Amino acid sequence: MLELKNIGKTFSGVNVLRGIDLVLKKGEVHALLGENGAGKSTLIKILNGYYQPDKGGEIKIEGRVIQFKKPKDALDASIHTIYQELTLCPLMTVAENLVIDKQGNFQGVFLKNREYKDIASKALEQLDQTDINPGHLVKELSIAQQQVVEIAKAIISDARVILMDEPTSSISQKDADKLMTIIKKLRDSGVTIIYISHRLHEIDGIADRITVLRDGDLVGTVNNDDVDEQDLINMMVGRELTNVYPKRDVEIGEPVLRVEGLTSENTFKDISFDVRKGEIFGIGGLVGSKRTEILEALFGMRPITGGKIYLRGKEFNPKSPLNAIKNRIAFITEDRKKSGLVLCLSVMENINLINAQEKSTFGYLNWKHMLDIAKKQQKTLDIKLNRLEQIVNTLSGGNQQKVALAKWLEFDPDIILFDEPTRGIDIGAKTEIYSIAGELAARGAAIIMVSSEMPELISIADRILVIREGEMKGIIGKEEASQELIMSLAALKDSNILTK
Ligand SMILES: Nc1ncnc2c1ncn2[C@@H]1O[C@H](COP(=O)(O)OP(=O)(O)OP(=O)(O)O)[C@@H](O)[C@H]1O
Ligand SMILES: [Mg+2]
Known part of the structure; x- marks a missing residue:
């Protein structure tokens, strides 16, 4: 043909x-x-x-x-x-x-x-x-x-x-x-x-x-x-890649973020969980089950009409993304083109988006400093590109995703909201992203990770919250997690388990 x-x-x-x-x-x-x-x-x-x-x-x-x-x-x-x-x-x-x-x-x-x-x-x-x-x-x-x-x-x-x-x-x-x-x-x-x-x-x-x-x-x-x-x-x-899911041995500490009866009218209701220092907390469910919306509420992008959020023990009412960022929360969104990157800016500028203000002097951006930061992150994540000044839109899909992640790494957040972090990413890069998530957790960050890839959730998350149509259906511990259990909670009517 x-x-x-x-x-x-x-x-x-x-x-x-x-x-x-x-x-x-x-x-x-x-x-x-x-x-x-x-x-x-x-x-x-x-x-x-x-x-x-x-x-x-x-x-x-x-x-x-x-x-x-x-x-x-x-x-x-x-x-x-x-x-x-x-x-x-x-x-x-x-x-x-x-x-x-x-x-x-x-x-x-x-x-x-x-x-x-x-x-x-x-x-x-x-x-x-x-x-x-x-x-x-x-x-x-x-x-x-x-x-x-x-x-x-x-x-x-x-x-x-x-x-x-x-x-x-x-x-x-x-x-x-x-x-x-x-x-x-x-x-x-x-x-x-x-x-x-x-x-x-x-x-x-x-x-x-x-x-x-x-x-x-x-x-x-x-x-x-x-x-x-x-x-x-x-x-x-071009090499043997046997261990896709890197092993992680981290001590899990105090709850950093606690959510009680969180509700956003007509979207999700009565969601309760906590996330601890060093933990990777997964959220599973079908596409469209309102998992992203929960992250958006935590990041101040969506009205909260009921329930409470506690951040490091104190009541927290995220008013805007800026407010969330000031409280050291990062959000790696699922749609990098719409909300993760400024497509017409360079890789270097995108990597510095969160930090640019902090790194400026008298309101002037320090180009050399920004370039150094970008260089460092490009190395850490092994981002494939021609030049750091390249417009981000011309990178391959997976490398764009890495840039969307890189901009938060320099910021060193306490809480990281990860929405479908490995979408469009090849298997080698996936492993890298899991290692980075693991390292961030080991440094004491609390990670909330929404994912539709069941093997990923099961292998990476310490606990998994399952959502169906805006309602929580259970929290599964690592030991009991299986694709069958998650799927039945995510998709079958009347399935529910006691939360723990
Ligand atoms: N218009 C362009 N200008 C400069 N470089 C480009 C352009 N389009 C693609 N490239 C480069 O060509 C290479 C191949 O990109 P391509 O998008 O074909 O990769 P891919 O195999 O589809 O990757 P992915 O799985 O991440 O989508 C990348 O290094 C990318 O940066
Ligand atoms: Mg492609």
Whole structure:
């Protein structure tokens, strides 16, 4: 279907992809694996006309050499992309979004409302997604449903190749399972799919073949049946990585933060727990169970309508994020693009965001000092970049996440709110982040960590609070924690255990 030969890409003198050869067969799911910054998204963007490859590279579709000068050229060649950040128009209906690229292609130029609703319904039916109403506004849909609409859009355009860049990183397990069913259906109908994900179990379930990149080089292409997870990890990191969850032996001290009957009207209610010095306190639950909202309330971003918070024994009423920061609370948010980073600033500036004021003299920023701090954090977290002055938006997803974390490390907080800290992060970097969380806890910080990755919660957290639909369903100690127990509390009605 598609053949890449000697594809390379250089950004301002830095070579981020080199000599990539790749063959994509018709009707296969081809997974693209690699650590953060390996070049996966860049390769996708070359295939969809967003970037042009360096001279000497060649792309063939069904044996014909083609050159994409702009994204539209790739669309015209039936190559569609589903990005992690969705690109629908939120204030238009599902049906309008589905035909937006097509307006001019239908007879009569202007489509009638009814006609495009029909087209939309048909595409959604094809995907067995009849619970999505073509007349609804896109902003009313969940992220997972929006993703389905994006796929329906590709179907309407008779996509022959669909490129998916980390499509499951912000949807629930159930929705991810649904997506897998859809992908299999597409594959069986002859569509070629490139699938990027850091979730290896997902790849194992769906991929026919797997190509691994490392630091811009092609490591190899293998049949899924011939390899196991450990083989893939070794290919990705180029070394043996056996202990993903570092061992931690920390003495847990006094409660630092205590929450009693915390309520935010219409969101969550009657949440009670305490977090101790040196502890990693996990919060589990399904995506959408209001875990983030609890963190937001603690950080002064959400009204508290009932209950109390005690910080180091004293009643604490967080009025604003600034107020929370002054009380040495840090919040690493789940959506780094929206609330974790200033995308148009450099890595160096982002790392210094929290501290800039403290490090300034008479209101002037001390550039040299800021650069030193950034250098130090870049080393600690092993952030892959060309220059510290690079705009943060041009880093790979996982490295952006590290910058969002780095800005808090210099601040040395007492309480750290971590929301999905390893989203979009490769397995090596995950281990690093767990070690850093462990080190921060060992230094006496109290960590609250929301995570949808069950193995992560079970291995890292000392205790786990489970939330379902804004209510607490139990607190599980490390010894008794299991995926089954967490899942049953998180998802099954009427399950509840005594808290401890
Ligand atoms: N526009 C750009 N300007 C400069 N450098 C860039 C640009 N786009 C990407 N890069 C660099 O190219 C390298 C590869 O990035 P890419 O986004 O392809 O990685 P990735 O494999 O998708 O990683 P992740 O898993 O973290 O998403 C990174 O080092 C990144 O900083
Ligand atoms: Mg990427």
